[in-house]
Amino acid sequence: MTCENWRAWLDAYVDECCTPEQLAGIEDHLQSCSTCAAEALARLQLKRATRAAAKAQFIPSPEFRLRLEKTVQKSRKTSLECWMDSRTRNRAGAAAYYSFRHRFHTRPGAQPSDRGASRFTHRHARQRKSRRCGFHRPAYREALVSRQTALHLQLAGVARFTLQTAGGQTHLLPKQPGRSIAI
Amino acid sequence: VPDSPGDFGSFEDLAMPYFARLFNFACWLTQDQAAAEDLVQETFMKALKGFSSFHQGTNFRAWIYRILRNTFLTSRMGLAASVSLDVDDAPAEPATYDTPESVLLARVEQKAIQNALAELPVNFREIILLCDLEEMSYQEISQTLSIPIGTVMSRLSRARKSMRTLLAAGREGGSL
Numbered sequence: 001m002t003c004e005n006w007r008a009w010l011d012a013y014v015d016e017c018c019t020p021e022q023l024a025g026i027e028d029h030l031q032s033c034s035t036c037a038a039e040a041l042a043r044l045q046l047k048r049a050t051r052a053a054a055k056a057q058f059i060p061s062p063e064f065r066l067r068l069e070k071t072v073q074k075s076r077k078t079s080l081e082c083w084m085d086s087r088t089r090n091r092a093g094a095a096a097y098y099s100f101r102h103r104f105h106t107r108p109g110a111q112p113s114d115r116g117a118s119r120f121t122h123r124h125a126r127q128r129k130s131r132r133c134g135f136h137r138p139a140y141r142e143a144l145v146s147r148q149t150a151l152h153l154q155l156a157g158v159a160r161f162t163l164q165t166a167g168g169q170t171h172l173l174p175k176q177p178g179r180s181i182a183i
Numbered sequence: 184v185p186d187s188p189g190d191f192g193s194f195e196d197l198a199m200p201y202f203a204r205l206f207n208f209a210c211w212l213t214q215d216q217a218a219a220e221d222l223v224q225e226t227f228m229k230a231l232k233g234f235s236s237f238h239q240g241t242n243f244r245a246w247i248y249r250i251l252r253n254t255f256l257t258s259r260m261g262l263a264a265s266v267s268l269d270v271d272d273a274p275a276e277p278a279t280y281d282t283p284e285s286v287l288l289a290r291v292e293q294k295a296i297q298n299a300l301a302e303l304p305v306n307f308r309e310i311i312l313l314c315d316l317e318e319m320s321y322q323e324i325s326q327t328l329s330i331p332i333g334t335v336m337s338r339l340s341r342a343r344k345s346m347r348t349l350l351a352a353g354r355e356g357g358s359l
Contacts, residue, residue, distance in 0.1 A: 011343065012321070017321045049293075050296055052293065053294075054207075055207075057297065058206060058216060059203065059207070060206040065202060067224075071227070072194075072198075072228075076194070076195075
């Protein structure tokens with residue numbers, strides 16, 4: 001390789017982005033070519049001088065930092081509320097749906113199932129109903145909401161249910177008058 | 184929106200250490216401190232909003248710098264600055280290695296380098312800053328600028344050559 005070829009790799013050399021093979025080749029050449037060695041040194045000096053000149057040239061004011069942190073916290077809180085609210089709405093809707101269906105569709109002797117409201121939203125339930133698939137199966141008759149769902153509802157603070165444990169069983173109680181849901 | 188509330192805490196843990204560096208980088212891009220503040224704030228908001236798309240364990244620095252850089256390029260100031268960005272395909276000028284940078288750099292002051300940096304086209308300025316100031320690898324620069332590594336190398340070479348030319352012109356003009 002000629003000096004011209006090696007010089008094409010000098011930037012990668014000073015930026016330490018060479019492969020081990022390239023590095024070995026370049027270093028061999030630099031030991032034998034003073035012109036390329038001087039060029040490599042010059043590029044390295046320019047790189048260091050640029051870094052020194054550009055580093056911390058502009059420093060953000062403490063007021064801006066504080067303002068940004070507040071904005072991020074505010075935005076973060078809003079996002080968290082939206083996130084919790086969307087989950088809550090889905091699950092509260094499912095709970096309400098299963099509560100409604102439990103009231104009107106429970107047959108004597110039906111067994112409760114662990115396949116409950118937490119797995120299906122209104123939309124899923126409507127789709128199932130429209131397909132007339134599974135709607136009358138015993139597995140879907142009991143309105144069960146997982147404890148995790150209940151905790152989410154409580155944590156969100158916007159739920160229309162409260163959690164109450166009595167007699168070894170946990171119930172979701174609607175804040176408005178209505179039927180409780182055993183979980 | 185993040186997948187879990189726990190992710191919110193980690194955004195600030197990951198992003199805030201880069202705050203001052205991002206601000207410095209934004210100032211170099213915009214050449215205006217007020218515009219840089221707006222740019223950094225918008226970057227943080229976009230990063231927070233899109234944090235769920237960031238894959239934990241991948242390069243956060245390249246990710247947030249890419250957001251800042253893209254936000255800048257789509258701003259009015261960035262659009263004006265990027266009008267003449269397509270220089271990667273321009274024919275290479277003959278390389279001149281007769282400029283003894285070592286001698287030159289012994290004389291120039293930081294101000295001369297800062298002036299040269301500020302005079303560079305924004306695509307040259309940003310790649311020099313990412314490489315020399317932020318000390319990003321070519322791979323990281325490739326991710327940040329969304330360009331192939333080969334383009335990183337050629338653009339960086341052109342950028343440094345332009346900078347050497349500007350420094351040499353400054354010396355000849357007697358500004359050093």
